[in-house]
Every structure is written in C-alpha cells, then in structure tokens.
Amino acid sequence: MAARLASYCIALIAFSGAAAAPAYAHGFGARYDLPIPLSFYVFAAGTTVALSFVMVALLLRTTPSSGGHPLVVLMRSGWSRRVGAVLAVVARAVASAYFLLMIAAGLFGIQSAERNFIVVSVWIVGWVAISLGSALVGDVWRLLNPWNALFAAAERIYLRLHPGRGLKPLASYPAALDRWPALFLFVAFAWMELVWGGRDVPARLAQAMLAYSGMTWLGMILFGRQAWLRGAEMFGIVFGIFARFAPLAPVADAGLAVRLPASGLLDDRDTTPAIMLLVVTLLATVTFDGLLETPLWARVDIAVLDAPDDSVLWTVFNFSDAGALRFERSIGLLLFVALFCAAYLSICKAMALAAGGKYPTAALARRFVFTLLPISIAYHIAHYFSYLFNGGQLVIPLLSDPFGFGWDLIGTASYRPDIGFVGPVLQWYVAVGAIVVGHVIAVYLAHVVALSTFVAPRVALRSQMPIVALMVGYTMVSLWILSQPIVETSPGG
Amino acid sequence: MLESTKAATVLCGILLFMASGLSLAVDAGLSSPAFAQDAAAKQFSFTITDRKIAAADNVVRVSQGDEVEISLTADETAELHLHGYDILLTLTPNVPGKIRFTAVVAGRFPLEAHRFGPPASAERHRASGPLLYLEVLPR
Numbered sequence: 159m160a161a162r163l164a165s166y167c168i169a170l171i172a173f174s175g176a177a178a179a180p181a182y183a184h185g186f187g188a189r190y191d192l193p194i195p196l197s198f199y200v201f202a203a204g205t206t207v208a209l210s211f212v213m214v215a216l217l218l219r220t221t222p223s224s225g226g227h228p229l230v231v232l233m234r235s236g237w238s239r240r241v242g243a244v245l246a247v248v249a250r251a252v253a254s255a256y257f258l259l260m261i262a263a264g265l266f267g268i269q270s271a272e273r274n275f276i277v278v279s280v281w282i283v284g285w286v287a288i289s290l291g292s293a294l295v296g297d298v299w300r301l302l303n304p305w306n307a308l309f310a311a312a313e314r315i316y317l318r319l320h321p322g323r324g325l326k327p328l329a330s331y332p333a334a335l336d337r338w339p340a341l342f343l344f345v346a347f348a349w350m351e352l353v354w355g356g357r358d359v360p361a362r363l364a365q366a367m368l369a370y371s372g373m374t375w376l377g378m379i380l381f382g383r384q385a386w387l388r389g390a391e392m393f394g395i396v397f398g399i400f401a402r403f404a405p406l407a408p409v410a411d412a413g414l415a416v417r418l419p420a421s422g423l424l425d426d427r428d429t430t431p432a433i434m435l436l437v438v439t440l441l442a443t444v445t446f447d448g449l450l451e452t453p454l455w456a457r458v459d460i461a462v463l464d465a466p467d468d469s470v471l472w473t474v475f476n477f478s479d480a481g482a483l484r485f486e487r488s489i490g491l492l493l494f495v496a497l498f499c500a501a502y503l504s505i506c507k508a509m510a511l512a513a514g515g516k517y518p519t520a521a522l523a524r525r526f527v528f529t530l531l532p533i534s535i536a537y538h539i540a541h542y543f544s545y546l547f548n549g550g551q552l553v554i555p556l557l558s559d560p561f562g563f564g565w566d567l568i569g570t571a572s573y574r575p576d577i578g579f580v581g582p583v584l585q586w587y588v589a590v591g592a593i594v595v596g597h598v599i600a601v602y603l604a605h606v607v608a609l610s611t612f613v614a615p616r617v618a619l620r621s622q623m624p625i626v627a628l629m630v631g632y633t634m635v636s637l638w639i640l641s642q643p644i645v646e647t648s649p650g651g
Numbered sequence: 652m653l654e655s656t657k658a659a660t661v662l663c664g665i666l667l668f669m670a671s672g673l674s675l676a677v678d679a680g681l682s683s684p685a686f687a688q689d690a691a692a693k694q695f696s697f698t699i700t701d702r703k704i705a706a707a708d709n710v711v712r713v714s715q716g717d718e719v720e721i722s723l724t725a726d727e728t729a730e731l732h733l734h735g736y737d738i739l740l741t742l743t744p745n746v747p748g749k750i751r752f753t754a755v756v757a758g759r760f761p762l763e764a765h766r767f768g769p770p771a772s773a774e775r776h777r778a779s780g781p782l783l784y785l786e787v788l789p790r
Contacts, residue, residue, distance in 0.1 A: 188735070190734070190756075190758035192759050192786060192789075193759075456780060577758070578755070578756035581758075581789060582757045643710075644759060645784075646761070646781070647780050
C-alpha cells in the first residue's frame with residue numbers, strides 16, 4: 159500500500175512537471191487573452207480606413223517642413239554626465255551578471271521551463287521586454303549588451319597586462335558582408351522562437367547562447383568589437399531598428415537627447431539592401447507569430463497531421479507528429495517572409511510606376527521601408543502587452559530560485575504570478591489603441607518621405623497611394639489576427 | 652506653414668482622443684463593480700470519446716464571477732488540466748468527474764488532456780489541440 163502510494167506520488171510529481179510545460183506558440187509561456195470583440199474590430203478597422211483618407215486629404219495641402227526635427231539635449235552639465243556614466247557602468251554590470259546567471263541556470267539548473275530562470279529570461283525579458291523598451295524608450299540594448307560589455311572588459315584587462323598595445327583586429331570587416339550576417343542570424347532566431355523544439359528546454363537554450371557567444375566573441379577578435387557590432391551582432395542591430403522609433407536617442411559627445419517619437423525613422427542614410435530586407439523580415443516574423451495561434455493555422459496543422467499514411471511526410475522523411483509540425487512551420491515561416499518581401503517590393507514597383515519611372519524600385523524600397531515599422535511595433539505591443547505583464551511576473555520568484563533548487567535568495571520564491579494583472583478590457587484598449595496610432599504614424603511618415611523623395615507634390619501624392627494601401631492591408635491583417643481566438647495544436651509527447 | 656500647424660493640431664487631437672479612451676478603459680478595468688453572487692453554478696457536461704469532445708462548439712462561455720461546474724466523462728483514464736486556473740482532474744473510465752470553481756480571472760483558458768490511458772503506460776497523447784476552451788468574459 160505504502161509503495162503504491164509512493165509510486166502514485168512520483169507519478170503526480172512527474173505529471174505536474176508535464177502540466178507546467180505545454181506547447182507554446184512563441185518561445186514560452188501561455189497567453190490567456192480573449193480575442194478582441196467584434197465592436198472593437200469594426201471600430202478600429204473603420205477608424206483606420208477613415209483616418210487614412212482624412213490624413214491623405216489634409217496632408218495634400220501641407221508643404222513639407224524643411225530642416226531637421228526638434229531635438230532636446232539632456233545631460234548638459236558635467237556632473238549629470240558623470241552620474242549618467244556611473245549608472246551606465248552599474249547597468250552594464252548588472253546585465254552581464256544576469257546574462258551569466260541565465261547560462262549557469264540553463265546548464266546546471268532544473269530542466270523545467272517554468273522553474274528555470276533561463277527560459278523566461280530569454281523569451282519574455284530578453285526578447286519581448288527589450289524589444290518593446292527599445293521601441294518605446296530608447297536603445298537600451300546599446301547600454302546593456304552583455305556580449306559587448308564582457309568583451310570590452312576583456313579588452314581593458316588585456317591592455318593593462320600589455321601596456322601600450324591593445325587588442326588589434328586581425329582583419330578588416332569585409333564591406334561586401336554589410337549587415338547580411340545579421341539578417342541570416344535573425345531568421346535563425348525567429349525560427350528558434352517559433353519552431354525549434356529546444357526553445358523551452360533550459361540546457362538547449364544555454365547551449366544556443368554559448369554558441370552565439372562564441373561566434374560573437376570570435377567575430378570581435380577577428381574584425382574588432384565595433385565592426386562586429388555594426389555588421390553582425392544581430393540583437394544590437396534588430397533592437398537598434400526598433401529604437402529608431404524611440405523618443406530617446408544618443409547624440410555624439412552630448413549624452414542623450416529627446417526627439418519626437420518615430421522621427422528617427424526618417425533617417426535613412428544607412429539603409430542598405432540587407433537592412434531593408436531585415437526590416438521586412440522583422441515585420442513578417444512578428445505577424446507569423448500571431449498567425450500560428452489562429453484557428454486558420456490550426457486547420458493547416460490538422461491537415462498536415464491527417465496526411466495519409468503513405469504521404470512522403472511519414473514514408474520518406476519518417477517524421478514524428480511533432481517533427482511534421484516543425485517541418486510545416488519552418489516552410490510556413492520561410493514562405494511568409496518571402497510573401498512579405500514580394501508584397502513590399504511589388505508595392506515599391508507600383509510606386510515607381512506611379513512616379514513615372516524616374517525612380518528605381520530598389521531605391522524607393524530602401525527609402526520607404528522604415529515607414530512600415532510603426533505598424534509592426536503597434537502589433538508587437540498589441541500581441542505582447544498582457545504576456546509581458548502577466549507572464550513576465552514569473553521572473554519574480556525565479557530571481558530567488560534561478561536554478562529551481564528550492565532556494566529563496568531575496569525572499570520572493572513563494573510569489574505566485576497573478577494572471578489577471580492585465581485583464582482583457584485593458585488589453586483590448588491597448589491593442590486597438592496601439593494599432594490605430596501606429597497606423598496613423600505610418601501614413602504620416604510615408605507622406606513625409608514621399609514629399610522629400612519626389613520633387614513635384616502631384617507625383618508625391620500619386621506614388622504615395624500604393625504604400626498607404628499596403629499599410630491599410632497590413633493593419634487589417636494585424637487586427638484580424640487579434641480578433642481570432644487563440645488556438646494551439648500541441649505536438650504531444 | 653499655417654496648414655502644417657493645422658494638420659499637426661488635428662493629429663494631436665486624434666492622439667488625445669485615443670489617450671482619453673485608454674484612460675477610460677483603465678478606469679473601467681480598475682473600478683469594476685462587485686460581482687453579484689450567483690447562487691446556482693453554471694453547469695456544463697461533456698463526454699470524451701476517442702480522446703475528443705464531440706460537441707458542435709467546444710467553448711464554455713461564462714461571465715467573470717460566475718460559479719462554474721464542468722462535469723466530464725471519458726471512455727478511458729484521462730489526466731486533465733485546466734490551464735490558468737491550474738485545476739487538475741483524473742478521470743477513471745466511464746465515471747463522471749467534476750471541476751468546480753469561481754471564474755475570478757477573465758480570459759481564454761484551454762482544458763487539455765496531458766495523458767490518456769492508465770498512469771503506468773508511458774503513452775502520451777497524439778498531437779491535438781486542447782479538448783475545450785473556457786472563455787471567461789469580463790463584466
């Protein structure tokens with residue numbers, strides 16, 4: 159009897175571990191959001207279309223404001239810069255310690271998604287919180303980047319050991335590589351977030367982080383820290399793209415400045431083809447994340463799983479159910495990115511035609527790509543707002559017990575996340591508000607870019623139409639996804 | 652120049668309108684009235700056959716604050732988990748089991764089977780979605 163009871167208890171513990179780790183669509187953590195109600199959907203869709211027309215009509219009569227946008231420099235006095243510099247060092251040290259703790263927890267801690275510090279730290283803190291912070295506050299990653307901070311510390315130590323000769327790059331970063339490594343790495347990262355089976359397995363995540371660290375530091379040794387950060391450190395480049403929207407921006411030799419939100423998106427001096435494609439890929443993957451949770455995609459999942467027994471999925475590839483779903487999602491992700499690129503480039507072609515063929519499509523594609531970013535940021539907020547505040551609370555107990563060993567370092571180990579902290583009503587208003595505001599900003603930016611690109615106002619108006627149409631379509635897709643109930647297909651055992 | 656000032660004013664107006672809507676929403680979210688005590692529980696009953704619930708619409712819809720009772724019968728042993736509310740239920744073949752709770756938190760919560768068959772068997776369920784969803788609508 160006692161043995162039976164004991165085995166029952168073991169089974170129960172094993173079960174509760176399994177219960178805590180179901181399959182998730184984006185990296186990790188369940189979302190319990192209700193779909194936005196029909197009234198919100200209709201209101202937002204109507205407002206979006208109406209505002210687009212009103213704005214185009216209004217803006218038609220305005221002349222472009224020449225000159226730059228207002229910039230208010232903060233930290234003018236010497237002491238405020240010194241305080242700022244000290245705070246920056248502290249923030250960097252904390253971020254580096256957090257980073258090392260994540261890897262240690264992943265490698266040596268308990269292998270459960272919800273009881274190990276690394277999983278919530280990668281997906282909710284590292285990806286969602288930092289990308290939203292970059293967009294809404296400023297380039298926080300530039301301040302925190304632990305790969306940069308740890309390597310810079312190593313450089314200083316090297317300089318102290320060998321006075322007079324610091325670490326010199328062994329080669330110069332090939333100009334032809336441009337930002338292509340970042341694009342390639344971002345596609346890999348998106349695949350890991352949306353498809354990879356190891357995304358909620360602590361040890362696999364830690365290994366992935368170690369591999370990326372090795373590559374980054376090797377790149378920094380080879381080509382120099384700054385060159386690698388500029389061309390290949392994917393997180394810095396992606397968060398930097400988000401941060402172009404932010405109201406805070408660093409200025410050369412003068413600390414920080416406040417600017418109009420989104421005004422940084424008008425600066426396109428550095429937009430190479432790789433950056434252009436990276437922005438479009440960013441938009442595509444964020445939307446694909448939402449699409450994966452819709453009933454529409456669940457039907458695709460079920461169709462794949464119900465494929466007949468003699469299908470190549472099972473006979474040639476010899477897939478398990480989970481493997482078949484991963485295969486399907488990988489294909490879906492790549493097709494979706496290709497679809498977004500094709501849609502954007504065709505719109506740019508239409509703009510070039512409307513402008514009378516004097517402007518090459520590729521040049522227009524580079525100039526206009528950042529104007530789409532506000533819609534993407536808005537969808538990001540709508541999609542992740544409740545997830546960040548409800549799911550993110552898991553960090554609180556895990557800071558006390560990062561390895562899952564039953565510690566209580568700072569007395570918060572018994573904290574239970576309140577999944578109703580952000581309720582549906584607040585979430586609906588934030589989602590719909592963000593989408594409409596993001597759309598308005600995007601249409602306005604497109605107008606400003608059009609006026610500065612095409613000299614004649616008539617041409618500017620005509621050629622702006624295709625991209626406004628694309629923006630309305632993109633906003634509608636985002637709203638449609640938000641109006642869909644979240645459905646997930648779990649790949650089972 | 653005047654025109655651009657006008658456009659800027661209109662834009663600011665729109666943004667203010669959005670912001671006020673948002674603040675109203677926050678207010679509504681924080682000051683929701685106390686829920687009326689519903690003496691009778693909202694009752695639902697489902698049968699799991701072939702590891703599925705054969706209902707036209709497998710969504711249970713209740714309002715926040717409702718007392719909810721879901722009874723389930725399966726044709727084999729099943730370990731069920733209502734996510735979010737974190738309620739576990741183990742069913743023995745053909746014996747109805749019940750979960751009863753007050754729907755305090757609004758949202759959409761999946762009810763999933765984590766295992767079918769006797770506890771000793773290592774067989775996990777085949778890929779599938781949750782058995783049903785509980786939708787708790789905000790008041």
